[in-house]
Amino acid sequence: MSRTTSTAIPRSAVATMAATRRSVLRGIGLSGLAVGGASLLAACGGDDGPATGSGATVKFGINEAKGSGPAYDRLAAMAEAYTAETDTEVALNAVDHNTFQESINTYLQGTPDDVFTWFAGFRMAQFAEAGLISDLSDQWPIDGLNDSFKEASTAPDGKQYFVPASYYPWAVFYKKSVFEKNGWTAPETSDDLFALMDDMQGKKITPFAFGDKDGWPAMGTFDILNMRLNGFDFHMSLMAGDEAWDGDEVKLVFQTWKDLLPYHQADPLGRTWQEAATSMGNGESGMYLLGTFVVDAISDVADDLDFFTFPALDSSIGADALDAPIDGFCVASAGKNQDAAKAMVKWLGSAAAADAANAGADAPFISANSNASTSPYTDLQKKSAEVVGAAANIAQFMDRDTNADFANTVMIPSIQAFLKDPDDIDGITASIQEQAASILG
Missing domain, CATH: 3.40.190.10 (Periplasmic binding protein-like II)
Structure with a gap:
């Protein structure tokens, strides 16, 4: 299979992002986070079994409603592939994008799913500072995710709270x-x-x-x-x-x-x-x-x-x-199965997860993992990977950088x-x- 060359986000860019996040986060607590809307996210039900393997369950909250298109299909394919590979049951909680965004703060302070879709940059750092997401430093390094992506997953305290999956310019x-x-x-x-x-x-x-x-x-x-x-x-x-x-x-x-x-x-x-x-x-x-x-x-x-x-x-x-915003995954600190969540979130950043996602949807994403196959990529995506790899500085987008x-x-x-x-x-x-x-x- 065709493999990518490294499409790293430049270290100078992500280092600057980390430094500015430290500045922004001074004096900001939960008031800086998005507050819940009228329609709140609800975590999936089910008993907590073993941490991993047969009988284990990990609850997976995603910001795409069922039937909404390729984004949902990719996430659902990841969940199915993880169950097939590890015999861990994945309870999928699919919520439309706007409701997910509007309700995320209340969701994380309540009874959230174990793993949830989220974003790099300030959005991740805010939740880390507020204690709403778990330290994932013990899951790094992740094969195929280079130091640039690790930096993009790092909060002002120097710890990693995020696992990148994809990006787009x-x-x-x-x-x-x-x-x-x-x-x-x-x-x-x-x-x-x-x-x-x-x-x-x-x-x-x-x-x-x-x-x-x-x-x-x-x-x-x-x-x-x-x-x-x-x-x-x-x-x-x-x-x-x-x-x-x-x-x-x-x-x-x-x-x-x-x-x-x-x-x-x-x-x-x-x-x-x-x-x-x-x-x-x-x-x-x-x-x-x-x-x-x-x-x-x-x-x-x-x-x-x-x-x-x-x-x-x-x-x-x-x-x-x-x-070039980076999308990926966090573990909710209030999730009930931390071990299962951490094992799953590490796998979600792997080349195997990216390949499963892109095989399960009509439209592939550009994987952050340099070992993922590029064979499903369109010409636009191949060019996107080249352009991002050649850029000297990468921002996450205004509503993720502030x-x-x-x-x-x-x-x-x-x-x-x-x-x-x-x-x-x-x-x-x-x-x-x-x-x-x-x-x-």
């Missing part, structure tokens, strides 16, 4: 056939980008698809503009609350974004990311800045898709940073306010800074 997607028909090539500079967008508009094609009805997609635009204009280190310091949100650097981000908005679909707050993706899929829009999950919305043209990383806007900063309360209750409405009135940059940044001082300290 954010980039600018486009249809190869549309670019070929019009003689367009991927832009390498800011001038190239503006020339391309002008040509698209001249041909009655909206340069960028854009939808922010759900609130979070536009965070990706802020992230990339900030990293291109102010650099990765500034971006991570800003997420930590160590830079001013009303300073000239952030105002430059919003001003540049304002200059780019005429090249984007109008009225983005009334459009979901799936609807925006469809506009690119049918040729109404030429490009779309999004994660590789864009394929889920326009799978019928997946073979026609390609991408490029957002070009440099400042030659002194370059274009070697991007968002306090969840700040991201959701401050930045979502603030960015949406900007999209409604891009002329009020001073007012918006002043409001963000006032709230950041309160939440981030």
Whole structure:
């Protein structure tokens, strides 16, 4: 079988992430975590048997509802494969993504499942600081997960609380056939980008698809503009609350974004990311800045898709940073079967788990484990692994790199306010800074 070469997230990137998490976490307790919604997660029932092997049961909470698509199929295939390999029963608790996210804090403080799906970065570190997830240091090293992924799994106390499974980059997607028909090539500079967008508009094609009805997609635009204009280190310091949100650097981000908005679909707050993706899929829009999950919305043209990383806007900063969130697993400290949970979570980070997941779903993920087979990967995924491996700095995405309360209750409405009135940059940044001082300290 074909095997990957190492696609490590650069150590400089994850080391910076760990340092900024320490800064963000100062003085933040449970108030910084997402609070439970009206519909709370409930752990699966069943008696706790032996720790592992025949008769053992491990409860597995996942953030995908049954029948929701490839993401559910991959997780269910992992659970089935683990039972087949170890004779440990896996009780699957499948919950729709939004309910899972909204209810996670109450869930973890109640009677949670033993193992649950979660994210690297600040989201993981918050739960570690609050004592809601278990120390997994005794499960590391994990064969195939290099030091970079170990760093991404490390909380400010220097211990590991997370096992990575997959990752995906954010980039600018486009249809190869549309670019070929019009003689367009991927832009390498800011001038190239503006020339391309002008040509698209001249041909009655909206340069960028854009939808922010759900609130979070536009965070990706802020992230990339900030990293291109102010650099990765500034971006991570800003997420930590160590830079001013009303300073000239952030105002430059919003001003540049304002200059780019005429090249984007109008009225983005009334459009979901799936609807925006469809506009690119049918040729109404030429490009779309999004994660590789864009394929889920326009799978019928997946073979026609390609991408490029957002070009440099400042030659002194370059274009070697991007968002590439890492998904994986944690063990709930209130879970009843810690030994079984730790054994399972280590296996979930293995090449065998990744291969089982990708064999069990129509759409594979990009495995964090360098020993996993790449034979199921699409061309886009193979390119994604190369791009992430070549990047100098990797961010996790705004709502994973900063306090969840700040991201959701401050930045979502603030960015949406900007999209409604891009002329009020001073007012918006002043409001963000006032709230950041309160939440981030």
